[in-house]
Amino acid sequence: MNRQIRKLAGGLLVLYLALFVTLNVVQVAKKDALDAHPQNNRQTIRDFNRMRGPIVTADGVVIARSVPTETGAPYKYQRTYPDSLLFSHLTGYYTFSFGSTQLEKTQSDVLMGDTTPQKVNSLLGGADNTGSVQLTVRADLQRVAAEALGEREGSVVVMDPATGAVLAMVSFPTYDANAVADPDTKYAENVLDFLNSYPGKPLLANAYRENYMPGSAFKVITTGIALENGVTSLDRSWPSEREWVPPQTNDPIQNYGGSSCGGSMAEVFYRSCNIPFAQLATELGPQRMTDGVSAWGLGERLPIDLPGAAASSFCGNVTPCDAAFFNDQLPLLAIGGFGQGNDLMVPLHMCMVASTVANGGRMMVPHVVDATLAHNGSLLSRTAPAVWKTPISPTTAGTLNDLMVGVVNNGTGKAMQLANGIQAAAKTGTAQLNFVEGEPQRSHAWIIGFAPAEAPRYAVAVILKGTTDEISAGTGGRLAGPIAKTVLDYLFANEN
Amino acid sequence: MSQPSPIAAARRNSELGLVVMAASITAVAYVLASLGKNATMPATLVPFLIALLGMLIAAHIAVRRLARGADSTLLPLAIILHGLGYVMIARLSERRAALQTTWSLIAIVAFVLTLLIVQRPPDLARYKWTFLAVGAGLLMLPLVPGIGTSVGGARIWVSIGPINFQPGEFAKIALALFFASYLADNRELIAAGTRRVGFIRIPELRYLLPVTLAWAFAVMVMVAEKDLGSALLFFTLFTVMMWVATERAVFLVIGVVIFSVAAYVAWRMFEVVQTRVDVWLDPWSQYEGKGYQPAQAMFAFANGGTGGTGLGLGNPNKIPAASTDYVYAAIGEEMGLIGAAGIIIAFLLLLGAGLRVAMRADRPFEKLLAVGLTTIISMQAFIIIGGVLRLVPLTGITLPFVSYGGSSLLANYVLLALLLRISDSGARRRGEVPDDLTIGERLEARRLQRAERKGVTV
Numbered sequence: 001m002n003r004q005i006r007k008l009a010g011g012l013l014v015l016y017l018a019l020f021v022t023l024n025v026v027q028v029a030k031k032d033a034l035d036a037h038p039q040n041n042r043q044t045i046r047d048f049n050r051m052r053g054p055i056v057t058a059d060g061v062v063i064a065r066s067v068p069t070e071t072g073a074p075y076k077y078q079r080t081y082p083d084s085l086l087f088s089h090l091t092g093y094y095t096f097s098f099g100s101t102q103l104e105k106t107q108s109d110v111l112m113g114d115t116t117p118q119k120v121n122s123l124l125g126g127a128d129n130t131g132s133v134q135l136t137v138r139a140d141l142q143r144v145a146a147e148a149l150g151e152r153e154g155s156v157v158v159m160d161p162a163t164g165a166v167l168a169m170v171s172f173p174t175y176d177a178n179a180v181a182d183p184d185t186k187y188a189e190n191v192l193d194f195l196n197s198y199p200g201k202p203l204l205a206n207a208y209r210e211n212y213m214p215g216s217a218f219k220v221i222t223t224g225i226a227l228e229n230g231v232t233s234l235d236r237s238w239p240s241e242r243e244w245v246p247p248q249t250n251d252p253i254q255n256y257g258g259s260s261c262g263g264s265m266a267e268v269f270y271r272s273c274n275i276p277f278a279q280l281a282t283e284l285g286p287q288r289m290t291d292g293v294s295a296w297g298l299g300e301r302l303p304i305d306l307p308g309a310a311a312s313s314f315c316g317n318v319t320p321c322d323a324a325f326f327n328d329q330l331p332l333l334a335i336g337g338f339g340q341g342n343d344l345m346v347p348l349h350m351c352m353v354a355s356t357v358a359n360g361g362r363m364m365v366p367h368v369v370d371a372t373l374a375h376n377g378s379l380l381s382r383t384a385p386a387v388w389k390t391p392i393s394p395t396t397a398g399t400l401n402d403l404m405v406g407v408v409n410n411g412t413g414k415a416m417q418l419a420n421g422i423q424a425a426a427k428t429g430t431a432q433l434n435f436v437e438g439e440p441q442r443s444h445a446w447i448i449g450f451a452p453a454e455a456p457r458y459a460v461a462v463i464l465k466g467t468t469d470e471i472s473a474g475t476g477g478r479l480a481g482p483i484a485k486t487v488l489d490y491l492f493a494n495e496n
Numbered sequence: 497m498s499q500p501s502p503i504a505a506a507r508r509n510s511e512l513g514l515v516v517m518a519a520s521i522t523a524v525a526y527v528l529a530s531l532g533k534n535a536t537m538p539a540t541l542v543p544f545l546i547a548l549l550g551m552l553i554a555a556h557i558a559v560r561r562l563a564r565g566a567d568s569t570l571l572p573l574a575i576i577l578h579g580l581g582y583v584m585i586a587r588l589s590e591r592r593a594a595l596q597t598t599w600s601l602i603a604i605v606a607f608v609l610t611l612l613i614v615q616r617p618p619d620l621a622r623y624k625w626t627f628l629a630v631g632a633g634l635l636m637l638p639l640v641p642g643i644g645t646s647v648g649g650a651r652i653w654v655s656i657g658p659i660n661f662q663p664g665e666f667a668k669i670a671l672a673l674f675f676a677s678y679l680a681d682n683r684e685l686i687a688a689g690t691r692r693v694g695f696i697r698i699p700e701l702r703y704l705l706p707v708t709l710a711w712a713f714a715v716m717v718m719v720a721e722k723d724l725g726s727a728l729l730f731f732t733l734f735t736v737m738m739w740v741a742t743e744r745a746v747f748l749v750i751g752v753v754i755f756s757v758a759a760y761v762a763w764r765m766f767e768v769v770q771t772r773v774d775v776w777l778d779p780w781s782q783y784e785g786k787g788y789q790p791a792q793a794m795f796a797f798a799n800g801g802t803g804g805t806g807l808g809l810g811n812p813n814k815i816p817a818a819s820t821d822y823v824y825a826a827i828g829e830e831m832g833l834i835g836a837a838g839i840i841i842a843f844l845l846l847l848g849a850g851l852r853v854a855m856r857a858d859r860p861f862e863k864l865l866a867v868g869l870t871t872i873i874s875m876q877a878f879i880i881i882g883g884v885l886r887l888v889p890l891t892g893i894t895l896p897f898v899s900y901g902g903s904s905l906l907a908n909y910v911l912l913a914l915l916l917r918i919s920d921s922g923a924r925r926r927g928e929v930p931d932d933l934t935i936g937e938r939l940e941a942r943r944l945q946r947a948e949r950k951g952v953t954v
Binding site for chain 2 (some may be wrong): 001002003004005006008009012013015016018020021022023024027028030031032033035037039040042043046143366
């Protein structure tokens with residue numbers, strides 16, 4: 001029988017070798033694929049049992065941090081967001097069951113201590129290798145802007161025109177990231193369902209993730225393109241007209257409110273006549289106009305360091321947005337010249353437009369992350385200012401600056417006359433949305449600007465969405481102007 | 497008392513060394529698991545160490561006294577498996593750890609008692625029909641209304657008052673004893689075969705019938721209880737023992753053919769088998785249902801990788817039944833490839849030692865019993881580890897010595913004691929250690945002497 005027992009031993013050995021091989025396949029060969037399997041949340045569990053660093057505003061306010069949970073909780077750290085209604089569109093959320101968004105997503109490696117320098121440091125004996133993210137956004141300014149906006153749908157963006165650093169960016173409606181990150185998964189799921197179905201899309205920051213018709217605020221871009229191409233100058237003037245019929249149609253274009261409007265370049269700009277800018281766009285023609293808006297960055301996703309940024313457009317949802325699209329639609333090109341028709345601008349982009357004028361023609365890459373720091377405070381990275389586009393020359397920028405000063409001093413933007421005699425420059429916009437049968441006429445109220453005009457330090461863009469009768473009945477100057485003034489006055493009053 | 501024996505002393509001393517190593521590994525793992533999980537020393541460390549040492553000393557001294565010539569690796573291998581399994585159970589559930597502690601104590605007592613009661617292997621051979629009756633009775637017990645209960649679809653539990661146990665765990669041993677004894681008596685008659693059909697010689701039916709009926713009955717009962725893992729285990733046990741006993745490979749061939757047909761029929765007839773196969777092939781598409789457990793086990797293994805997450809630092813609680821059927825996945829996660837391969841190696845060494853015991857035994861009954869017992873342990877480990885790793889479809893049985901479960905632990909320690917007994921018997925028969933009188937025999941001798949002095953004739 002010993003012969004059979006030996007064979008039995010051999011047979012069992014083969015079976016056990018098969019086990020060993022399979023074990024290697026599962027634990028080594030397929031490890032990465034299994035770890036990355038969409039149904040596998042063990043990485044998340046591991047992360048939730050590790051400390052995660054804070055996100056801090058420019059003025060030192062912590063807006064996202066991890067706190068140890070009570071014993072018995074499913075994981076060791078809970079993410080909390082102080083004053084989340086002010087900051088959730090920047091921080092996003094970091095959840096156990098629903099992934100993470102915004103800075104929590106893009107800066108996760110720094111926060112968890114998973115960047116290479118942090119890992120090296122932890123190997124050298126650093127006990128805590130979590131990192132922190134330092135923002136350019138100021139908590140105080142964020143609060144002032146949010147309070148000025150109030151519970152009106154819209155957004156306020158403030159940036160440093162010279163660097164592209166975003167100083168404030170608020171959107172309404174907003175949401176509380178703490179509710180989405182609640183450890184009670186069922187509750188969090190209900191919150192998410194509610195937020196996703198809510199009409200104002202609170203999860204999407206309308207400041208940088210949505211685009212809206214800009215109205216007359218767009219005339220800054222049209223004028224810039226026309227000046228660059230020599231189609232207009234400060235010397236040009238227009239007769240006072242009520243109506244003008246563009247080519248390829250019999251439908252006349254009117255000024256705002258059907259008024260008669262005309263005068264010098266400066267006058268039509270500060271009075272915000274429509275016909276001169278429709279004519280400028282028509283004179284430029286489809287090719288130069290579409291090239292011009294591309295130079296201003298329309299059609300490209302805004303290069304901000306936050307995920308999901310939207311793109312502005314000169315052609316609505318039509319792609320590609322080229323001259324061919326307008327060749328047989330010149331009336332559309334004409335009304336596009338004064339910010340109506342197919343124009344769609346991201347509020348952040350409008351702030352970048354104002355900044356471009358303020359910054360001598362250079363449009364900077366916008367950013368909210370100033371620096372990332374290791375646990376011991378040493379610098380991991382700092383965002384260097386970078387030019388994104390140069391749509392206009394310094395001369396053109398100077399001309400536009402003068403035109404925008406006129407808006408504040410003589411025209412539609414008088415609400416932007418600042419305290420202490422500081423000179424602001426601005427352009428208003430009242431975007432009349434396409435009429436929907438059976439509903440009242442809706443319009444967005446805009447203002448963009450910067451100050452001080454002679455050496456700009458701050459640029460601002462404000463939009464109030466035309467979702468209510470009150471806003472639709474107003475204009476950009478009357479509704480958005482005071483918000484921009486509040487923000488700029490606060491900034492100058494609190495400089496040291 | 498017993499005569500001195502250098503070989504026995506050497507074996508027991510090396511066993512002691514290995515037991516101390518196994519105990520140290522267990523104690524260190526126990527502390528590490530607590531540090532990993534709660535960042536504190538285990539509150540129960542002192543009672544744990546006392547219980548661990550007490551049990552090991554008791555087991556070792558029992559072997560030293562009662563089976564001093566036995567193989568020196570069997571007990572330490574069982575202890576390292578038992579120890580690592582206990583650490584994992586304690587890390588998963590404090591409540592289960594307390595129960596497992598009690599069962600461990602009872603199992604060690606059963607181990608010692610088995611060595612004490614079974615002093616000569618032939619004693620067991622005499623009771624083959626008793627073992628058959630006991631085995632069959634135990635197997636059918638869960639089917640008795642009132643005391644049998646179903647857990648997870650399989651009706652393999654018996655509840656009498658506060659005590660729950662799986663009689664199948666003991667039936668395995670009883671039936672292995674019956675097979676070994678019956679085949680030892682009749683193996684030549686079965687192997688000889690008197691009639692010829694084609695090129696196959698057919699054994700006399702009357703010799704083949706009892707063992708075949710017993711086996712068929714056992715498998716049928718287990719299929720009725722939907723205990724497919726045990727049915728497969730039994731099938732293998734019977735086939736292997738027939739083959740080894742008769743030395744005729746045709747029984748192996750017949751076994752494989754019957755198994756293939758049975759597997760196909762079972763797959764066609766039983767929905768539970770189809771589900772098992774589907775989940776085996778693709779757990780991902782049924783992630784919300786039956787596929788959740790195997791998928792979580794795969795994630796656990798991957799999470800462990802080569803070195804493991806470290807004891808107390810993984811998430812084996814996410815795997816359903818992590819302390820019973822799926823304990824191997826929990827070990828794979830926290831101890832990694834290194835720890836999981838260590839478990840495979842421990843079983844490989846255990847089965848090697850078991851088969852060596854079989855080779856060195858010179859009486860057919862002892863040989864066959866050692867083969868049977870070793871086959872039970874090694875196939876049971878293969879079926880469940882292979883199932884958890886998705887090498888074969890999963891059939892839920894415990895991982896011997898490692899899984900949580902009193903009946904399993906108890907039965908496996910009895911099985912281990914029997915293997916040690918056969919090993920010791922083999923060493924005596926080979927003259928490696930003196931064939932001293934056993935305790936029972938000494939008592940009997942003393943009784944006889946006393947009777948003789950009193951002039952009583954016996």
